[in-house]
Amino acid sequence: MILVTLAIAAGTMLVMAIILSYILGWANKTFKVEVDPKIESVLEILPGVNCGGCGYLGCSDYAVAVVTDNVPVNKCTVGGKACADSVAAIMGVEVGEMIPLRAIVHCGATSSQRLQTTQYRGEKRCAAAHQVAGVQGCTFGCLGFGDCVRACNYDAIHIVEGLAVVDYKKCVGCGACSKVCPRKIITIAGFKEDQIPTVACSNQDKAKDAKAVCTTPCVACKACSKISDIFTITGNLSKCEYDSYTAQHYEDALGAMEKCPTNCIHFVGEPSQLNTP
Known part of the structure; x- marks a missing residue:
């Protein structure tokens, strides 16, 4: 009797796990937020120190702002001109004057x-x-x-x-x-x-x-x-x-x-x- 109870419990848990996995997979596809590939490209170029020198909380926030809000590409003080040039190439814009x-x-x-x-x-x-x-x-x-x-x-x-x-x-x-x-x-x-x-x-x-x-x-x-x-x-x-x-x-x-x-x-x-x- 105990073995039957354990088997039913295990089977129930297995079925629930399968159902939950399906639900999570469906939710992941349904509610997935598409990320502009340019954001990832810009983020790869930024130094990743998250110093806040650009005026944003970190490199991720700055990358999003550059791509979605057309924020100037020359605000990364750590990366300097080389970084700005690379980001500008991705965005198809001019770097503009960059004063250290x-x-x-x-x-x-x-x-x-x-x-x-x-x-x-x-x-x-x-x-x-x-x-x-x-x-x-x-x-x-x-x-x-x-x-x-x-x-x-x-x-x-x-x-x-x-x-x-x-x-x-x-x-x-x-x-x-x-x-x-x-x-x-x-x-x-x-x-x-x-x-x-x-x-x-x-x-x-x-x-x-x-x-x-x-x-x-x-x-x-x-x-x-x-x-x-x-x-x-x-x-x-x-x-x-x-x-x-x-x-x-x-x-x-x-x-x-x-x-x-x-x-x-x-x-x-x-x-x-x-x-x-």
Whole structure:
């Protein structure tokens, strides 16, 4: 009797398995979403790092956007021009102007150039230190605990004397460092030239307060903006208009750098981050 019961149970399970397999097979064919083969082709070309530098969550989302929404094919900063050319060939479009994107750290003060610092005993991460008042006098400066270093997959940013420094030979402009910086002093900018000028300061306080916490702050003296129209003063801080900078502005930008009373204007980019181009 037991054997008969077991046999019936086994037979029932077998029949149910066959029926369910049929139903699943039917559903798979009926509700299958057809994927445009171009999406798969584009995805094969993209580097697959899912860094988000293109503005999408990952390579798959970007591939879909390129094929279905006609998004520009040159937004992959990691793949660069070679990747854009290949994607453009698949889509039958022109690549268009492709300006390399790179990270810029808007702080130039090393540990020895920061004033009013205190010993921090908490977790050695920028995100944690940023929550503690009085870690350093400048509340706009680089904290130097390396969150950006850990976020970079290309070994393109390092902490040197307490300051984040970009290796422009390795930086691909993916934006990972910018996203994790709690003080938002790292930006991603287009480099029309190998080297571009930048104001290595983010302090928005008035000159007196800025000089009290750092030896190299921007004091909004307007000397740079009087020499070169690449620089504009917003509030208490000078900023460089990267989109407008070309080689024709080099001499004026160099003059602005030399005129800066606190030496907070630098040229950044390849071959290395230097105070002079």
